[in-house]
Amino acid sequence: MSVIAQVHTLVPRHAHSVPAPQVVHADAAKLRVAGISKRYGDSFALRESNLDIQTGEFVTLLGPSGSGKTTLLMMIAGLVTPTAGDIWIDGRAATRQQPYERDVGMMFQSYALFPHMTVGENIAFPLKMKGASKESIRKAVNEVLEQIKLPSLRNRFPGELSGGQQQRVALARSIVHRPSVVLMDEPLAALDKSLRTHMQLEIRQLQQALGITVLYVTHDQEEAMTMSDRICLMNEARIEQVAAPAELYFSPRSVFAAGFLGESNTLEGVIESIEGETALVRHADTVLRGRLMNDACVGARCRLMVRPEALTVSDGPWVALGNVIDAHVTSQVIGGALARTVMRARTGVEVVATRLTARSGARPQGDVRVSFAEEDSLVFGEAS
Ligand SMILES: Nc1ncnc2c1ncn2[C@@H]1O[C@H](COP(=O)(O)OP(=O)(O)OP(=O)(O)O)[C@@H](O)[C@H]1O
Ligand SMILES: [Mg+2]
Structure with a gap:
């Protein structure tokens, strides 16, 4: 689809010809995606998914390439037709609305500005297509140019702007008509x-x-x-977990989530017993305690995951925290603010610890004891 065709689909050509969408519930989520899926032939680009976004929220779809992020966004924009499920924008059923009938703004990495229009004309475009008056367009464009701090560039053409300025203009164009929801697909990926x-x-x-x-x-x-x-963390055409950044980092609910966000050490073992929310894991000849993150049973194989910054490394006899494994330091690297200590555990696994660098900090050498707290140790059992 050409850029012009894309933009044309997003704004009504004749606003008065658009039937008023049915308002179902006024206090609903700003955006609701219910049971939505998309299949191409035999394969799913997105399996049945649900997501609610509240007014004023900034929600990010994060996940590896091909996990279904763009597919979900394009279905909300109305540019891809769902195989099943429904979309509600501002409490109105949007699933069967044309893209230009949906109250959304869009900003894409490749969503180029019109080269033959000035900055001001580019930004005015969605309002013009809505049939807004000249005076209200002038006012709205001035206001948004102030907001993106580019009032002096109003009469320039996109070819005369830097990459960052172009993306700021694209941002202005996506919000100038005050849409209910702004959809952004990797808008900054092309910038340094x-x-x-x-x-x-x-x-x-x-x-x-x-x-x-x-x-x-x-x-x-x-x-x-x-x-x-x-x-909203996505993987293999599914939503894995939706959570605030800190919760996703400290309480990931799957091995994928724990591995995708940040770094983790993984120790394999078997769940020897379960005490409330704590699992006791046999890893070679040691027993380690951790938070059981799923419904695994005693006897199940499991992975215990612990972040490098949660490990304390000591080359003396003392240990700081509950769980202990013996290891040998194989290398130390200062990567800037963080120093990494790479070790081989006595059980054979490689373990990495990080800590803040310090000019005079003593570095553990040779044989060491690695300790970590139960609350930093996440146990994911395999389904039996
Ligand atoms: N028009 C299409 N026809 C067939 N398969 C498609 C089509 N569009 C997307 N897919 C497939 O659906 C899956 C999800 O694609 P999608 O573009 O949503 O991924 P993504 O998470 O946005 O990835 P990326 O990070 O690379 O942009 C991929 O396997 C992709 O090949
Ligand atoms: Mg994509």
Whole structure:
């Protein structure tokens, strides 16, 4: 689809010809996705999924390539037809609405500006298509240009802007008509790292200041952690977990979630007993305690996962925390703010610990004892 065709589908050509959508419940979620799925031939791009987004929330779809993020976003925009399920925007049934009838704004990585229009004309475009008056368009464009801090560039053409400025104009165009929900698919992926970091903050500040509801897509976990109120983690055409960034990091509900976000050490073992929410795991000749994260039974094979920053390494006799494994240091690297100690556990597994670097910090050498607390140790049992 050409860029022009894409934009045309998003805004009504004749606003008065659009029938008023049925309002079902006024206090519903800003955006509700219920039982939605998409199948191409025999394979699912998205399996049955549910998601509610509240007014003013910034929710990010995060997941590996091919996990269904764009498919979900395009179904909400109305550019892909769902195989099953329903979409509600502002309490109105949107599933059968045309894209231009849905109250959404869009910003994509490849969603280029119209090269033959000035910045001002590009931003005005959605309002023009809605049939807004000249005066209200002028006012809205001025206001949004102030908000994105580019009032002086109003008469430039996109070819005369930097990549970051172009994306800011695309952002302005996606919010100028005050849509209920703004959908963004990897809008910063083409920018270099420092500009990306800057734009992340800018988008987040603008979203919070204006109280805009955003559904954002990225496969960059840092971007998702920095920007989001909640992250919707996706894998293999399913939603794995929806949670605030800290909850997803500290209480992942699956091995995939624990492994995808941040780094984890994995120790394999067998669940020897369960005491309330604590699992006792036999790993070679040691027993380690951890939080049981799923419905596994005694006797099940399991993985115990613990973050590198939760490990304390000591080359003396003392241990700081409940669980202990013996290991041997194989290498030490200072990677900037963090120092990494790589070790081989006596049981054969490689274990990595990180800590903040310090100019005078003593570095553990040779044979060491690695300890970690039960609450930092997550146990995922295999289904029997
Ligand atoms: N038009 C299509 N026809 C057939 N299969 C498709 C089509 N569009 C997407 N798919 C498949 O659906 C799956 C999900 O694709 P989707 O574009 O949603 O992934 P994504 O999470 O956005 O990935 P990425 O991070 O690479 O953008 C992929 O396996 C993809 O090949
Ligand atoms: Mg995608």
